[in-house]
Each structure stands twice: as C-alpha cells, then as structure tokens.
Amino acid sequence: MQKFEGFFEYYYDDKTDKIYLVVDKFDQEFLYVNSLAAGVGSNDIGLDRNQLGNSRVVKFERRGPKILLVEPNYAYRAISDNADEQNAVRDAFAQSVLWGFTLVTEEEGKVLVDASDFFLNDAHDVTGRLKSMSQGNYSLDKSRSAFYLPKTKNFPKNSEVEVTLTFTGTPSGRYIRSVVPTPSNVTVRQHHSFVELPDNNFEPRKYDPRAGYFGISYYDYATPINENIEKRFISKHRLQKKDPNAAVSEAVKPIIYYLDRGTPEPIRSALLDGARWWDQAFEAAGYKDAFQVKLLPEDADPMDVRYNVINWVHRSTRGWSYGSSVTDPRTGEIIKGHVLLGSLRVRQDFLIAEGLLAPYEDGKTVPKEMQEMALARLRQLSAHEVGHTLGLAHSYSSSAEGLASVMDYPHPLAEIKDGKIDLSNAYDDKIGAWDKVSIAYGYQDFPNNVNEEEALDQIIQKSFAAGLTFLSDQDARPRGGAHPYAHLWDNGKNAADELERVLEVRKIAIKNFGEKNIRDHEPYAKLEEVLVPIYFFHRYQTEAAVKLIGGLNYRYALRGDGQLITEMVDPQAQKAGLQALLSTLSAENLALPEKLIAMIPPRPISYDRTREVINIRTGLTFDPLGAAESAANMTLQLLFHPARAQRLVEYHSRNSDQPGLGQVIDQVITSTWKKSHNNGYEGEIERTVDDMVLVNLMGLAVDKDASEQVKAIAYLKIDQLKNWLQSRLNSQQGDAQKAHYTFAIRKIEQFQDDPEKFELVKPLDPPAGSPIGMGCD
Known part of the structure; x- marks a missing residue:
C-alpha cells in the first residue's frame, strides 16, 4: 500500500x-x-x-x-x-x-x-x-x-x-x-x-457586545453562585507582540492570508490590496507587519488548515460572499480564516455603472471609470470578508458615521456633478475608524502591568467620545427593523434625505437611458438587464428610510457606560421619512420615458426571461406597468409590516406626538387613492399604485403576526376607503377611473364578507436584489 x-x-x-x-x-x-x-x-x-x-x-x-x-x-x-x-x-x-x-x-x-x-x-x-x-x-x-x-x-x-x-x-x-x-x-x-489542536498558551479575551466580535459561549457549572454561569469570549487569531511594552512592535508570529491562485488580474491585485487594508488597523494597535497577504504557494492546498485563504469561487449566478473560520470551540482561537468570494460580484457593479453612465458613446469604448468602480468594490469586499475571519461581525451604523467600518454593506455612492452622474467616490479606499477600534479591542497586547479589563473598556469609551457605535445584523434588517441609523446598502447620516438624493440620481440615469447603455451588436432586449439595477436603484435606501417610521434609536448599552438606551425617533424625522417614501410611489418617479419603452422589444430566441429582469403580466412584451407595480409594492410591504404597525400603535399610545398607525395609513391613502389622477400612462401607474395600497392594507388586516388592534385599524381604514369610493364613484370622468373605483369597492365588499378566506392578489416581485452584485457579503 x-x-x-x-x-x-x-x-x-x-x-x-x-x-x-x-x-x-x-x-x-x-x-x-x-x-x-x-x-x-x-x-x-x-x-x-x-x-x-x-x-x-x-x-x-x-x-x-x-x-x-x-x-x-x-x-x-x-x-x-x-x-x-x-x-x-x-x-x-x-x-x-x-x-x-x-x-x-x-x-x-x-x-x-x-x-x-x-x-x-x-x-x-x-x-x-x-x-x-x-x-x-x-x-x-x-x-x-x-x-x-x-x-x-x-x-x-x-x-x-x-x-x-x-x-x-x-x-x-x-x-x-x-x-x-x-x-x-x-x-x-x-x-x-x-x-492537532493548539497548545494551552492562547489567552481568551472577554466578549463585549459593544466591541463588534463574534464569539463562543459555554456554561461553567463550577462558577460561584454569585457570578454569571454563562461565559463568553470573542473569536480571534492568536497574535502577540515581541515586545508588549513597546508602542510599536513586530508580532511573534504574524497573521498571514493567502489569495487563491485561480484569481485573474486585475481582480487579483484588487483583492490583495483590499485585504491588506487590515494592516492599517493592526498598525494603529501598535503592530508592525503583523497582518500580511500573499499569493497562495503553488504546492499549497487551500483546504489545508495551516493556511488562511481567500478563495475565488465561480457560480452560475451572482451571490453572497462569505468569511468563515475554523475555530477552537474550547477557547475561541481562530485556527484558519476562510473567505469565499463570488466571482460574479464584480460584474454586477460593472452593470450598475453601465446603467448609471450610459457609457457607450460609440458603442464600443469602455470607459476606464466603470472598471475602476467595480474593482473598488472588490477591494472593499475583500476587506469585509477577511474582517469576518478575524472575528468581526457586521457593523451597520457605519454609513451614518462617515463610513466608519468596512464591515458595513456599502451602496455605490453616485454623486451629481454639473448635472451628470459621477462614480469617482463610489466606494471607500481604506480601513474605517471603527475597524481600528475593533482590532484594538481584540488584538491589543497589553503590558503585564496593565489591567486588561479596564484597558479594554477604555478602548470602547474612547470610541463613544469619537462618535462611533456598533450595531449589527438584527438591527439592520428592513422588514421588522426599527433602528434609524443601522441599515443594509445605504449611505448618508439621514436616511430620508439620502432617499430623496438617490431618487434624483435615478431620475438622471433614467432620463439618459437608451442605446448608449449597451454595446454595438448586442440585442436591444438586453437594455432590460441594464435597466433593472437603475429602475430599482432606490430599493435599499427605501429600506433605510422606512425604518424611521415607528423607529427606535438605541444602543447595546451596559449599565454605567453612559450610552443612550432607547429613544423614539423624532416625529418630524418620521414625517420626513414618510414623505420620502411617498415620493417612491409617485408616477413621476415610476414612469419610464416613452422612447425607452419603445426601445425594449421582446426577448430574442435563446435570451430567456430570468430573475434578473422585470416580472411581467404582458406575455412576451416588456411591461412598464409591471415594473411600477413591483416597485410600489416593495415600498408598501415595508411600510405596512406588522411589526412596524404595532410599534406605531404602541408609541402613539405612550406619546401622542408620535404618529399613529391610522395617521400613516390616512396619509398614504390621501397621497394615492384620493389624489387627482392623471390621464394616459401615468394615470395607469397611479391606479396600479392604488391597487398595491389596498392589497397591502388587506394583507395587514389578516396578517397572522399582526395584533388585534393593528388588524382593527387596518380594517377600519379599508372600510373608510370603501365609503369614500362609493361617495365619489358617480363623479368620476372616464371609464378607466370608474372601473378602478367600481372594482375596488367590489373587492372590499368581498373581503369584508370573509377576510380570512378572501384571496389576496399576489403582486409582482421585484427582480433579484441583495446582495448588490447579488449579505455575510
């Protein structure tokens, strides 16, 4: 053998x-x-x-x-x-x-x-x-x-x-x-x-929910009865200074990451550069050359646990990237950092740039800034996923604090300069201020005469003074989320203001959209792929702005640390957020130019409709009303989420200055159903939006997760809308609006007969979204 x-x-x-x-x-x-x-x-x-x-x-x-x-x-x-x-x-x-x-x-x-x-x-x-x-x-x-x-x-x-x-x-x-x-x-x-397991010389570090780390926990039944039985420690690599007393010292053994040799240029250089950003954080913590990134040796196996590896992974569709680790469950010591980066990620950023810039003036030349934007995102992505393998969790308040962390999900920052879209600052190019705080907490090697627990708390306290905070995954999710600053794929300190700005960027991109968005000899039908990320360019900032409504500002506060505990979002901020959300429902923002609609034919043979294009109700032809339906429903599903509705009921009961659920519903109905409707294409969009309002209100009224009072208020507003429609039916001009009102009244009556058995219309879903570049990312 x-x-x-x-x-x-x-x-x-x-x-x-x-x-x-x-x-x-x-x-x-x-x-x-x-x-x-x-x-x-x-x-x-x-x-x-x-x-x-x-x-x-x-x-x-x-x-x-x-x-x-x-x-x-x-x-x-x-x-x-x-x-x-x-x-x-x-x-x-x-x-x-x-x-x-x-x-x-x-x-x-x-x-x-x-x-x-x-x-x-x-x-x-x-x-x-x-x-x-x-x-x-x-x-x-x-x-x-x-x-x-x-x-x-x-x-x-x-x-x-x-x-x-x-x-x-x-x-x-x-x-x-x-x-x-x-x-x-x-x-x-x-x-x-x-x-082989590591030796016993690793010193676990205390877990602190404010520090931004994953960790391990276990129950120690030998704990005295006056102490907490559950023990928590962060996950981290072993790293020690050669001289702990020195302000700057080399490491006893540096942390080295290796990049998959299957990664092509210029992607290879971008990933190496981005991963190396972490050395900035280790330098700030007093290390010299303690974090290194190299190309994987030719004879090395990426599955060998002796190597921390950044893998370049191919899939048939765009998808998430991951940063995971092999960790000693006894201590929290990370033995191997293991990153998976999806190779199609870069192509989605390139597609976004195509949509924003309409770059193909002559149909052939590819502007340099498009590739640079895509590579800039890859640098950030590489740093982000490596951060996970260093033990760091997502940090989603970063965008509201001046891009304080690469552990946030960044949306490409498209700026308007001289009336044109500019992508030169689409992504950050360095490690963030919060990242330096996290690395200092997890990896600082303190001299023997320093009280480690006090020194660690001091690191966190200094971050508070610098205006930095840590909020993670559960706080950023849009559907039931409540935090006004922790979001996925957003920009800016004020979510409502940024949504209005993003809508302006989107408006310019759609106005300029046409054949310059695709290259020569490509089917005109491919305009739809490029259009999708632009038509839905506001989707993530909408998710951020909706969290102002019934929102709660809070921190991972510990007793005595001086942090904010909880604070309801100011009513005026909620009002501004609602106005921005209602802008996403306007026909002005949902309508596409006639010349663009006429430029998108049915798909040619072998170019199937995939989930990367707009869902339609028109058979083979492009469906601009279907696009409006899915975009409007996207906003309304978020706004009428049962958890958000319940908070509106609760917060208004505790403070009458806070908007109530009924007030929010009234404002939505006033801005849609009760608003004077246009003729033609924009009028059909407005009727489509009306339908989505009613569908989502009915859905809230029967949602199994909604409280009885939320259901009661939604039911009341549906009944009030029916009465208003009946009172206005005979005064409507034109069959389109009369049909709209008549059918809505009939639907409401059928719904009221037996809400639980009424079959709600399923709105069209938007095309695939997260991850941008289709996190975790």
Whole structure:
C-alpha cells in the first residue's frame, strides 16, 4: 500500500480503493473539519467550492474491538481542578459518537482500522441540502465514489483526505438542472481534515457586545453562585507582540492570508490590496507587519488548515460572499480564516455603472471609470470578508458615521456633478475608524502591568467620545427593523434625505437611458438587464428610510457606560421619512420615458426571461406597468409590516406626538387613492399604485403576526376607503377611473364578507436584489 506519514499515519490500497488509518492517539483531542472542495456551482443551493463545513473537537476511544470517534460536549463544562466536579457535568449532558471503526489489526499500542466508509460518507450533508432546497431526493452512490489522491496528503500537524462523491436521484428543482450536466448524477468532492489542536498558551479575551466580535459561549457549572454561569469570549487569531511594552512592535508570529491562485488580474491585485487594508488597523494597535497577504504557494492546498485563504469561487449566478473560520470551540482561537468570494460580484457593479453612465458613446469604448468602480468594490469586499475571519461581525451604523467600518454593506455612492452622474467616490479606499477600534479591542497586547479589563473598556469609551457605535445584523434588517441609523446598502447620516438624493440620481440615469447603455451588436432586449439595477436603484435606501417610521434609536448599552438606551425617533424625522417614501410611489418617479419603452422589444430566441429582469403580466412584451407595480409594492410591504404597525400603535399610545398607525395609513391613502389622477400612462401607474395600497392594507388586516388592534385599524381604514369610493364613484370622468373605483369597492365588499378566506392578489416581485452584485457579503 501507499504510505502517508504525518499527524495520523494512513495507507492507501489502490487495488481496493481503501484507506486504512493508524490510530495511535487514544483519548487525545484533536480537531475534525469537513468541507466541500469541489461544489455544485449554484448560489441558491449553497454548495460552493472550498466551502467549510463543521469543525469539531473529537477524540478516539477504544471499546474492545471497536474504535469510537467521540465528540465531547464543550457547551457545558466545569472549569475546576476537581475531577469529580468535571465528571458530574460531563455525564449530565450528551456527547456525540460520530463514527465507529472496526479494528483490523494492532501492534505496540497502535491499531489499524478501515476508515474508507468514514471518509466516503456524506459528511457535508449534500443530500440534506439538496432536499431542503427542493432540488430532489438524492442518495450517495458508492459505486461512483472514490478517493481523490491529488488532494490526499499528510503533514506533521494535520492529515488531509479528499474524496469524490456521486449522488444519484431524481432532480426536481431548476437550480440543480441549470448547473449539473446530467442532473440525476451530482458529483462533488468532499475534504476531511484531522488537525492537532493548539497548545494551552492562547489567552481568551472577554466578549463585549459593544466591541463588534463574534464569539463562543459555554456554561461553567463550577462558577460561584454569585457570578454569571454563562461565559463568553470573542473569536480571534492568536497574535502577540515581541515586545508588549513597546508602542510599536513586530508580532511573534504574524497573521498571514493567502489569495487563491485561480484569481485573474486585475481582480487579483484588487483583492490583495483590499485585504491588506487590515494592516492599517493592526498598525494603529501598535503592530508592525503583523497582518500580511500573499499569493497562495503553488504546492499549497487551500483546504489545508495551516493556511488562511481567500478563495475565488465561480457560480452560475451572482451571490453572497462569505468569511468563515475554523475555530477552537474550547477557547475561541481562530485556527484558519476562510473567505469565499463570488466571482460574479464584480460584474454586477460593472452593470450598475453601465446603467448609471450610459457609457457607450460609440458603442464600443469602455470607459476606464466603470472598471475602476467595480474593482473598488472588490477591494472593499475583500476587506469585509477577511474582517469576518478575524472575528468581526457586521457593523451597520457605519454609513451614518462617515463610513466608519468596512464591515458595513456599502451602496455605490453616485454623486451629481454639473448635472451628470459621477462614480469617482463610489466606494471607500481604506480601513474605517471603527475597524481600528475593533482590532484594538481584540488584538491589543497589553503590558503585564496593565489591567486588561479596564484597558479594554477604555478602548470602547474612547470610541463613544469619537462618535462611533456598533450595531449589527438584527438591527439592520428592513422588514421588522426599527433602528434609524443601522441599515443594509445605504449611505448618508439621514436616511430620508439620502432617499430623496438617490431618487434624483435615478431620475438622471433614467432620463439618459437608451442605446448608449449597451454595446454595438448586442440585442436591444438586453437594455432590460441594464435597466433593472437603475429602475430599482432606490430599493435599499427605501429600506433605510422606512425604518424611521415607528423607529427606535438605541444602543447595546451596559449599565454605567453612559450610552443612550432607547429613544423614539423624532416625529418630524418620521414625517420626513414618510414623505420620502411617498415620493417612491409617485408616477413621476415610476414612469419610464416613452422612447425607452419603445426601445425594449421582446426577448430574442435563446435570451430567456430570468430573475434578473422585470416580472411581467404582458406575455412576451416588456411591461412598464409591471415594473411600477413591483416597485410600489416593495415600498408598501415595508411600510405596512406588522411589526412596524404595532410599534406605531404602541408609541402613539405612550406619546401622542408620535404618529399613529391610522395617521400613516390616512396619509398614504390621501397621497394615492384620493389624489387627482392623471390621464394616459401615468394615470395607469397611479391606479396600479392604488391597487398595491389596498392589497397591502388587506394583507395587514389578516396578517397572522399582526395584533388585534393593528388588524382593527387596518380594517377600519379599508372600510373608510370603501365609503369614500362609493361617495365619489358617480363623479368620476372616464371609464378607466370608474372601473378602478367600481372594482375596488367590489373587492372590499368581498373581503369584508370573509377576510380570512378572501384571496389576496399576489403582486409582482421585484427582480433579484441583495446582495448588490447579488449579505455575510
């Protein structure tokens, strides 16, 4: 057999395609990591090349002829010198036996086991993922699976085994059909790593919710009764100064990241540059050359846990990028940073630039600023995802604080200069002020005479004085979110003002839109792909502005830290936010120029309608009213979210100056249904918006997550609208408006007969949105 010497010695038998593992480390814990080396290629399915799977502390235990791979339960511990106390906790909570091996032979304390079935197992749960994504029921076909020797290697501190696995079944989803040559046979590669755990010299750092870190937690049952039983520590790499007393010092061992060699230029240089921004933060924390980024050595395997790797991943569609880590669950020490960057991300930014600039004056020449904008975003994206692998969480208040963090989601900043759109400042080009605070908190190496807890708190307190804060994912989500400053893909300190500005940028882009937005010899139908990110250019700033309505300003305040705890958003700010939102519903903003509509024909053969174009009700032809419907519904769904509606009810009851739900609904109806309607195309848009208002009000009135009072108010406003329509019906001029009123009255009456059984119209969805470049991103 072929012998592989290393951390765990093993042998490969090429006659039987089996691996025999030598187990000589019993009851000695190590890290077991499984991953996906070669993926499926669909962002929607989520099985990507070089995707990390589970990482677990395990150990081998012998039970007669059986060798068990056991995962201890580190969620519950007793940090104590008392063995009986430790055993009491260990026996109170279940462990997990991941596999049972049968002994083949033994000698001198070593045993040989046939590990083939273990390695040829679906450890990454590909079958489960395909089933959960409704892509089909598949099972592992071992007759079409085998070891993959080019990536099966052994090293002194880690053993690596890779296998080719084939899953067979009946495909039922379009995603799997779109990426697999024979969808009934899905072949991927899975990777297994056995890794020596770090030594005990790592010093965990206390978790603080204000510092911007992911972390680990566990329950310590040896904790005195007057202390908190749950212990929390941040996730971080091991980094120490050679001289902790020096203001600036080299690191004992620098943190080095490696870029995937499969990344082409000029993308390669952009990703290297962006990742290297983090050295600015480490320099600010007193390190010299402590963070480095290099190209992956030719003989290195990106799945080898000794390398922190930035992977360049191809998919069939645009999708999220990820920053994940292999972390020691005992301490929070990051062993391997692992970044996945989707390769189609850059093309979406290029598409946005095409839409904003209408750049093809002669139909051929590609202006330099388009590529530079796309590369600028890649630099930011590289820094962002590497930040996650340093332990950092999303920081979504950054845009309201002068782009304080690359851990925010940045929307391209399109400025208006001399009446033209300018993208020269589309993305930032450096690490942010908050990022330096976070790195200082997590990685500062304090001299022995410094009280670490006090020094860490001082870092946070100084950030408050500088006007910096940290708010993360749950605070930024738009549908139920309430925070006025923490948003995804936004710009500016004031969400309402920025929405009005973005609408002006959008107006200029749409006015200039035409054949200069595509290159020579491209089908005119492709104008629609370029139009989509421009027509919906305001979508993320709309998500930001809507959070002013029924909004609550707050911080992750600790007792005694002097931070704001909670504060309702000022009524005037809510009024401004509502006015900006109503602007997104105006026919002026939703209508497209006639010359542009006439320039978009039905799709030619082989150019299918995908989710990247506008949903339509017109068969083959472009549908400008469908575009208006989906855009209007986008705003109204956010505005009439049941959580937002409930806060409006609650806050108004506590403070009558706060707008109530009824007031907001009245203002929306006054600005839509009750507004004098135009003739022609703009009039049809206005009627479309009216319909979306009524559909969303009805939806709120029957929403299972809405309170009884929210439903009651929505029902009342629907009834009041019906009465108003009935009183105005006979005075309407023209069949279009009379039909509009008559049908609305009939719908409301049917709804009132039995709201729960009334079938609501499903509005058209907008084309695919997040991630921009279609986070986490």
